[in-house]
Amino acid sequence: MGSSFGDDFSVLVLASDLGIDARPFLMNEETEDEEHESWHDCSQYLCPDEDFSDLEQLQFFRLQGSDKNGNRIFRIVGKYYPAPVVSAERLKKYIFHKICSELPEGPFCIVYMHSTVQRDDNSPGITILRWIYEELPADFKDRLHTLYFIHPGLRSRLVFATFGRFLLSGGLYWKIKYISRLQYLWESIKKGEIEIPEFVKRHDDILEHRPLTDYGIEPDPLQMTEVHSAAYTYGRYQERWAVREFMN
Template identity: 70%
Template structure:
């Protein structure tokens, strides 16, 4: 005589996850709790990225938040994958600043979209994949020398793409003198090219917006007009 068996029928349009009914409970729990594992705290060698100094722990701002300085120009976006970038950032935060509030000082000066800009969707992906405890510790992102394109993209698509409160943590800093209102001089190292760019803005404050001439080609905007569709296609890719 055939052994007894049972049949469980699930409607396909109920939006019910059938895995708990079809797999062992302990296997499902292991899959659902994957985000609790320190999956990025491996022994991968990031010495090559450390030599670039694009993501370094420095001093503190006036609110007592530890500073991670991010220099966009130092980041080789063409050769570093998004997955490796995510692992590197997670390890840096976990190993060098394991507790307490921190902030980011992102220096966008002279960043070129094809060479050293990882893209807003990659940054969003990295932020959303961080543990909630690290997200809560991030207090503010000082965005130094934002250009016209950056302001436009964040203003129009920021609330959609930058979720989890990241959009409201961004603070534009158009000149270094305004950064010193938040951070004491000497707490964060400023590269020479950032100071040079700031000096250009002293005499041509609209250079970052593509309105005034940029004889040294220091800004991210090559002309006063550009196609937003080009950047949307890049985000999709």
């Protein structure tokens, strides 16, 4: 009878027959599935117990409007960011919280206004910004379509031109689009989609009439680039303003 099966006879041995626990194999599959599902899960980046009301009032990072391709816009006003009083860790938590709680599905872009930014007062530093970007989930990096860099100064241009590829990941480096005048921004974004602070418009007017100021060749006679509009800087520069008023 055994010979009637011929060469087609085969035996299937299950792991349970050998007393082997198959759960680790199943757990590996479940873990892969969980990792895939958590790829788009933002719950781990939300900070429901942390109060960001002070940063919200500064309005340096806001979701506002869409570009002509329908991509949502995160507007960043560098002048409004108080770098000396906000730690890098808290900045990262705040950015992640805003992105995960407010940004809808689909691609988005960033409009960063560098107008009259002072390195010591308003800039967290390129190393910190790179660290925050690298910590973002890969999904958000892929969804970032363009970073519009408005009014890049001479120093910013030199740093990004010489060290940009080393300091920034390749994906972000090629997404940066420099906007020297607001009129070029309207080619990608309709007027009224995002709020442009008055000091940004004034700075744009200065650059329009004195274009060499943007490259550090011609000094700014009105010293508009020294104006500090954020409320927290008033006490720090009160004496400077008093001297100017006395001279006038």
